[in-house]
Amino acid sequence: MNEKDLQKLQDELSAYLDGEADDPAHIARLIAEDADVARVYAGMQRLSSQVKSLAAPEVHPAFATRVMAHVREAEPVPSAPRHVWRWSLIAVSAAAALFAVTFAPSFFTDPQLAPSDELNGQVAQVLEMRAMPENALLIALESEPMDSETRGGWEDDAESYMNFAQDATLEQEYVDLVATVAALTHDDMPLDDDGDVYEAMESLNDAERGALRQLLSDYAEGGSQLL
């Protein structure tokens, strides 16, 4: 059995153990018929039960009280308008179009995306809502928290950037930027929520992905000054 087949078998045995195998009957047969497979599976079972039995820490009785004391001091982030995602997307699209025209004229050339005064006003509103740490996105872009084995596709890249976003605001900033590029390059694509953005990312071709990387990098270097 070559390395790839072995890895696939391990994936399937592991999923079978978790009740998530695609074809459990096939895996059950393999375990029943092949002593080596049965041995590997038994090892997985043993390890799984040992991890499951790790003792949970005792929660301090005052933990919830302490949390609530901080909660009372916390300043809630204002409620977003119902369609904040959409107008945020429009606003960032306008801003991105502005510097896309500057930085990548051969790529972003749609004249319809030139910002109007109204959109510029919306950009200002978005900026007021955001507090992006200096160069945070650049740091995120340069971080490679995943090993190459698990960094398979673009989705994983995006995931790694998301992991290292400084806070939820920055995460949303990133999603907005990705949505912007997706909207610029695929105007027929529905972008109703963040899940659609991920799907959109998967559909980008290599040139578009490269442009997105550049866009994010430029954005991070320039920070909000570009906007």
Added chain:
Amino acid sequence: MSEVSDWDLVARARAGDAEAFALLVRRYEAPLIHFCMRMAGSLEDAQDIAQDSFVRVYRYLDRLRPDAKFSTVLFGMARNLTLNFLRDSGRRGRGVTVSLTRDDESEQSIADGAARPDESARLQEIEGLIGQALNLISPEHREVLILREIQGMDYETIGEIIECRSGTVKSRIARAREQLRLKLIELGGESL
């Protein structure tokens, strides 16, 4: 009488009912701290991260959408904060302090130095080794294993928390199990 749903409590908290949010904290404090502790490697750090997670989720209450489980949102926040913590502190887990000596006949690996470990001490040793090995595998693998084995989440939920597809979760959990097995061997726990 059925338990009040998480999103009902969120709605009450949004309306200014602090006790409703306190109920959510009490509902999730134990699993969240356990997750953070196994990720960060120390109970003290775990409590700080869990607290920060609750506070941040509270701050963003008005923006949460009930199209996912509340627990998914909460664990997603804790997961991001834990990874930030690990990156910022430049560590890949710490704090587990157990004897790691091989458990063959001639050596004793139990902290209390008993001549022959009883069952309880043996279990303690195994737990120590597993905890130590968990801390040695990469955070990306550790998180999926903890969410699966300790939190009992299915692949789809884990995928929502770590923002990737179920297929990725599936292969990552398998890799995590293999990494853990190899680390245990390195630590002398192959006979576990």
